[in-house]
Amino acid sequence: MAQQKSLTQSNVSGWAFALPGFGLMVAFIILPFFFAIWFSLTNQRLISPNPPSFMGLSNYVDLLSIGTIVLEPERDATGAVIRDNAGDITYPRLRNFTRNNPDYPHLQGMREWFGWQTGPNDELRRVILAKDVVFMRALKNTFTFVIIVAPLQAGLALMLALLINQKLRGINVYRAIYFMPVVISIVVVAFLWRLIYDGNNGLLNNILGALSFGWFEPVDWLGQPSTALGSIIAMSIWQAVGFHMVIWLSGLQTISPTLYEAAELEGSSKWQTFRYVTWPGLRNTAVLILIVITMQAFGLFAQVDVMTNGGPLDSTQTIVFQAIERGYGKQDISGGSAISVILFLIVLSISMIQRYLTRERNT
Template sequence: MSDSRLEARVKTSQSPHLFSHKQKEALTGWFMAAPALILLLTFLIIPFIFAFYFSFTNQRLVSPNPTEFVGLSNFTRLLTVRTFTLEPLLDETTKQAQRDEAGNLVYPSLRDYTRNNPDYPQLNGLREWRSWQSGNKRTYLLASDVVFMKALVNILLFVLIVAPVQAGLALLLALLINQPLRGINIFRTIYFMPVVISMVVIAMLWRFIYDGNNGLLNTLLGYLSFGNFKPVDWLGNAKTAMPAVIIMSIWQAVGFHMVIWLSGLQTIPSVLYEAASTEGANNLQKFRFVTWPGLRNTAIFILIIITMQAFGLYTQIEVMTRGGPLDSTQTLVFQAVQRGFEKQDISGGSAISVLLFLIVLSVSLIQRYLTRERR
C-alpha cells in the first residue's frame, strides 16, 4: 500500500495546472476557514481590539468626560513592584534596637513612608504585598496593585493544580465508562450531570455544602469521624477557601473533559484493539500502545482547553467568595469583570484582560511547541 501511495504522490505533484496543487490546497484551506474566521473577526477579534485600545486610554463605562489616551499607565499601575527595607527603631538612650514586650523588633510604620511622604515619592500609594526578615532588617515587597498581584499568583497556582488533576481524573472516568457493560449509559449521564447544570446554580448549591455551621460537608465529615471532626468554615477561612474552590471546580468540570476523552477513545478504530488482543496484549499494554498514541491530539486539546478554562476562573468566585476572604480567591478574570463592569472602569478591566490574553497566548504557544508533531 505504501508503495502505491508514494507513486500517487509523485504523480500528483507533476500534473500541470493553472494553480499548482499546493496553491489550490492553500486556497481551499482559506476558503473553508473563511466563514468561521470572518464571524470571529467581526464578533470577537474586533471587539477585543477595542478592548486592547481601551487599555491605553481612560475609557469609562459610564461618563460624560471625553476619552483620553494615557499610554501605558494602566499597565504600570498594575505591574509596579518595589522592595523597601526598614531598620528597626533604636532606643534613644541605649542606641540598641527597640523590642516590644514579646521581644520582637519594633519598626517604624510603613504607612509613614508610603502615604504622602515627600522624601519617598517613589513609594507613594504602594502597599505591602509580602515581607520578610533578614537579620535585623525587615524587607517589604511593595506593589501598587496588591489585589492584582494576589490574583495573578492565585490563578497561576489554580492552573498548575487543576490542569493536570482534572485532565487525569477525566481520563480515568472516560476509561471507566467506556467499558461494554449493561446500563453504562446511565452512568455516562450521571457523571455528566454537574456539567449540564449551569455553574451559577452549582456554585449556589456548593455554598450550602461548604457552610461552616450546618453545611453538608461538615455533617458528613462528622459522621465519618464519629463526631471527632471539628467543623470548618470552608469558604470563610483564607487557608481553605481556595482548596474548596479547586475541589468544587474539578468536580463540576471533570465530566466535560470526560466526554471529550470519551469521544477520543471512541474514534480509535476497534481493529487496533482486536489486533492487539490477537497478539496477546494485556489491558495495560493496550492502553500504552494503542489507546494513548491514539489520544495524542485529544490530549493536547484537553490540556490546552483545561489550562484556558482554569485561567478563566470566574463564576464560582463571583457566586461563592467574591475574591475573599482576604483576597485568597481573587482571580484575574474576576478582577477584570469587577473593574470593567461593576466599577465602570473599562480601561482598567481591559488592561487586565490584555495581560491575561498575553499570558495565555505565551502558555499556549509553549504548549504547542512542546507538543508539536515532529516530522
C-alpha cells in the same frame, strides 16, 4: 504533509469554507477586542460625561508597578532591637514610607505584597511592595488554580473515561450521571455548593462529621483564607471533569479495536496496553484537553463571583474577577480592559509554549 500539499492546495475553496466562521469572528470578537486594547490605553469609563483621553501605558503601570524596601528594626536608646510581647522584631510602619514621604516618591501609594527576613541575625526585613497588591494576588491565585486544576482535572477525567469505557450493562446511566454537573449552569452549581460548604449548618460539614463519628470539627470552608481557594478548586473540578471525560471518551472511541486485539494476542499487560496502544492514540485529544482546561481555568470567574467575591482577604481574587470588578463594578472600563489584555498576553504565551512543546514531540 509535503506531497499532500499539491493535492489539497486550493486558495479559493480554502478561504470560501473558512470565511463564514472567520468573518463572524473578526466582526464579533477580534474587532471588539481591538477596541478593548484601545480602551486600555485611555481613561475610558463605563459612565462619564467626559470624553476619554489617551493615557499611554499608565493603566498597565498602575497594575504592574512593584518596588522594594529594606526595613531597619526599631531600636531603643542603647541601639538594641525592640521586640514585641511575642518576641518578634518590631519595624517602622510601611505607611511612613509609602504615604507622602518625599524621600521615597517611587513607593508612593504602594502596599506590602510579601517580605522576608534578611541581613545579619535576620534583623532586617526586605519587603516587596506593589502598587496594586490585589491584582498581584489575583495573578498568583489564578496561576495556582491553573497549575492545580489542569493536570488534576485532565487526569481524573481520563480515569473516569477509562472506567466508563468498559462494556458493562447500564454503563450509559453512569456516563450520564458523571456528566450531570456539566449540564448545570456554573452559577447554579456555585450557588448550591455555597450552601454545601456552609460553615455552620452545611452539608459537607455534616457528612464529614457523620462519617468520622463526630470527630471532625466543622470548617467554614469559604470563610477562611486557608481553605477558600481549595474549596473553589474542588468544586470546579467536580463540575467540569465530566465534560473532559466525554472528550477523552470520543478520543478513546477513535482507537481501532484491532490494535487492542493485537495487543491481547501478544499478551501485553493492562498497563502496557494503555502505555503503548491507548496513550499514543490519545495524543491529539490530550493536546486539545490541556488547552481547553488551561483556557477555562484562566477564565475563573463565576464561582468566585457567587461564592466568595474574591475574599476572604483576597484569597480568591482572580484575574477575570478583577477585570470585571474594575470594568463594571468600579466602572473603569480602561482598567478592566488593561487586565484583560494582560490576561490575553499571558495565555497567548502559554499556548505558544504549549504548541511549541507538542510540535517538537510530533516530529
